[in-house]
Amino acid sequence: MTAQGIENKGASSGNFKQNLSGRYNLDRVFATAAWAATIVSVLVLVWLLFTILKDGLGTINWNFFTAFPSRKPEQAGIKPAFFGTLWLMAVVAATSFPIGVGAAIYLEEFATDNWFSRLVEINIGNLAGVPSIIYGLLGLAVFKRIMGPITGGNSVLSGGLTLSLLILPVIIVATREALRAVPNSIRLAGFALGANKWQVVWNHVLPSAMPGVLTGVILALSRAIGETAPLIAIGAVAFIRSTPSSLQSPFTAMPIQIYNWVGRPQAEFHQIAASGIIVLMVMLLLMNTIAIYFRNRFQQTR
Amino acid sequence: MQDIRNQTMTDTALKAEKISVYYGSTLAVKDVFLDIPRNQIVAFIGPSGCGKSTVLRCFNRMNDLIPSARVDGNILFDGENIKRFDPVELRRRVGMVFQKPNPFPKSIYENIAFGARINGYQGDMDELVERSLKGAALWDEVKDKLKESGLGLSGGQQQRLCIARAIAIEPEVILMDEPCSALDPISTLKVEELMHDLKMQYTIVIVTHNMQQASRVSDKTAFFNAQATEAGGKMGYLVEYDETQVIFSNPREEYTRDYVSGRFG
Ligand SMILES: Nc1ncnc2c1ncn2[C@@H]1O[C@H](COP(=O)(O)OP(=O)(O)O)[C@@H](O)[C@H]1O
Numbered sequence: 001m002t003a004q005g006i007e008n009k010g011a012s013s014g015n016f017k018q019n020l021s022g023r024y025n026l027d028r029v030f031a032t033a034a035w036a037a038t039i040v041s042v043l044v045l046v047w048l049l050f051t052i053l054k055d056g057l058g059t060i061n062w063n064f065f066t067a068f069p070s071r072k073p074e075q076a077g078i079k080p081a082f083f084g085t086l087w088l089m090a091v092v093a094a095t096s097f098p099i100g101v102g103a104a105i106y107l108e109e110f111a112t113d114n115w116f117s118r119l120v121e122i123n124i125g126n127l128a129g130v131p132s133i134i135y136g137l138l139g140l141a142v143f144k145r146i147m148g149p150i151t152g153g154n155s156v157l158s159g160g161l162t163l164s165l166l167i168l169p170v171i172i173v174a175t176r177e178a179l180r181a182v183p184n185s186i187r188l189a190g191f192a193l194g195a196n197k198w199q200v201v202w203n204h205v206l207p208s209a210m211p212g213v214l215t216g217v218i219l220a221l222s223r224a225i226g227e228t229a230p231l232i233a234i235g236a237v238a239f240i241r242s243t244p245s246s247l248q249s250p251f252t253a254m255p256i257q258i259y260n261w262v263g264r265p266q267a268e269f270h271q272i273a274a275s276g277i278i279v280l281m282v283m284l285l286l287m288n289t290i291a292i293y294f295r296n297r298f299q300q301t302r
Numbered sequence: 303m304q305d306i307r308n309q310t311m312t313d314t315a316l317k318a319e320k321i322s323v324y325y326g327s328t329l330a331v332k333d334v335f336l337d338i339p340r341n342q343i344v345a346f347i348g349p350s351g352c353g354k355s356t357v358l359r360c361f362n363r364m365n366d367l368i369p370s371a372r373v374d375g376n377i378l379f380d381g382e383n384i385k386r387f388d389p390v391e392l393r394r395r396v397g398m399v400f401q402k403p404n405p406f407p408k409s410i411y412e413n414i415a416f417g418a419r420i421n422g423y424q425g426d427m428d429e430l431v432e433r434s435l436k437g438a439a440l441w442d443e444v445k446d447k448l449k450e451s452g453l454g455l456s457g458g459q460q461q462r463l464c465i466a467r468a469i470a471i472e473p474e475v476i477l478m479d480e481p482c483s484a485l486d487p488i489s490t491l492k493v494e495e496l497m498h499d500l501k502m503q504y505t506i507v508i509v510t511h512n513m514q515q516a517s518r519v520s521d522k523t524a525f526f527n528a529q530a531t532e533a534g535g536k537m538g539y540l541v542e543y544d545e546t547q548v549i550f551s552n553p554r555e556e557y558t559r560d561y562v563s564g565r566f567g
């Protein structure tokens with residue numbers, strides 16, 4: 001028995017059919033398929049960037065940033081939309097970050113597992129998939145109509161709060177994911193030293209989860225900055241002859257302005273729409289860069 | 303009557319009276335009676351899953367953090383029932399070191415200062431950090447890099463950092479759950495030496511799988527075992543508790559003799 005075993009081991013075939021060439025072939029086929037998938041998505045992106053840059057770069061100039069919308073494409077600018085979007089993002093960040101992260105902390109660290117917390121959980125998961133226009137209708141009813149005296153109706157505040165609602169589920173889900181990834185041994189270490197829940201969460205769990213939380217918030221804000229439908233639903237319009245001066249000011253936003261220009265028949269408007277898209281993309285890139293900077297800062301201090 | 307109470311207060315740090323622990327509806331450990339004498343080292347030994355960690359966690363009420371866990375029976379700390387303590391206060395006085403070193407992902411200094419700060423330490427923090435690190439025999443190795451992350455240390459150093467963190471809040475008892483199982487032999491020896499020094503000031507309960515370690519460091523040894531239940535599960539119980547020397551040379555129970563001599567199941 002033993003002798004036979006040794007014999008088999010020494011022989012080249014034995015009990016195993018290694019089929020090396022077949023396995024390597026499969027390996028190559030798979031690598032090629034994955035490579036092709038990557039190339040397709042990169043090509044689409046490059047093509048998109050190329051056409052937009054080709055159409056839009058020529059019409060970006062100082063006037064484009066400082067002028068208000070106009071009937072004449074060569075005089076039209078994005079000043080109100082640019083500042084409107086900045087205001088909106090400020091409102092969205094200031095409201096969705098604390099509320100979303102707070103809700104996630106409650107659900108993940110404090111809530112006991114009962115029917116209520118499970119109901120909340122399921123609903124948040126579902127809300128993340130609701131079309132944005134529905135949030136627009138909600139914003140129209142709640143922020144513009146009911147809370148109109150406070151928000152000022154069709155205002156930066158109404159728009160910001162509506163977008164905030166839209167991305168809250170995303171922030172909550174992402175934050176919970178990040179909190180769950182913090183090893184439980186850290187919590188136990190804190191409790192064993194006599195810390196209470198708040199002290200453990202604030203001093204140890206949240207800082208450890210922060211890079212993940214910030215990643216989620218960046219993605220959510222990136223979604224909010226490009227949203228058009230909910231803002232149109234609450235009544236934001238493209239033609240505004242002023243930039244916001246307070247939270248109750250009327251506003252327009254970059255995607256609304258772009259949408260408006262794209263819808264015009266004249267080709268010149270399509271060009272400045274492309275210019276607007278370039279500006280929006282740069283804003284998005286800047287926002288992500290800032291957030292990545294913060295995320296790296298947090299990672300370093302660990 | 304008063305005299306007897308005073309005596310128990312000075313001699314016995316922790317007293318378990320008929321402790322049973324359930325996880326959900328399953329009984330994990332049944333009817334444990336134990337006296338942990340002050341300024342001594344007590345070792346818990348026994349096969350895996352017989353409830354050593356479970357019993358250990360009763361002493362600082364860490365089982366409170368496990369939603370399904372329920373503890374029956376009473377534990378007296380300094381003669382007073384621990385149910386009457388606030389868990390936060392109890393855990394300051396009964397510290398814990400875990401199996402896997404778990405320093406906070408922060409600086410070495412912060413690792414030690416945190417516990418002191420949340421417990422309202424009034425003294426000089428720098429001095430406390432130095433004293434605690436010296437107490438854990440780690441000061442010489444880290445004194446030049448207190449601002450660096452605790453996670454940058456070796457496993458053995460991390461575990462001593464955790465011990466330093468535990469003694470920084472001046473507990474009376476330190477519970478250690480297999481503190482050396484993730485360490486190399488040299489680090490293990492360092493931690494064992496450290497326990498000898500700590501004994502002067504603290505009462506120590508240590509869970510260990512290492513027979514030599516139990517016989518080297520402890521004054522008393524508790525041997526736990528698990529028996530099969532009708533439901534098909536396992537239920538832990540305390541087989542024998544005596545002076546370490548007795549457990550290892552002349553135990554009362556056959557089981558104990560087999561286990562400490564390595565002839566077990
Ligand atoms: N958090 C828990 N939830 C449910 N059962 C647990 C939990 N912790 C331990 N147990 C069970 O309790 C028994 C004793 O476990 P433990 O105290 O960890 O044993 P030991 O430390 O001696 O290895 C085991 O059967 C284990 O499965």
Ligand SMILES: [Mg+2]
Pocket residue numbers: 354355356479509
């Ligand atoms: Mg254990």
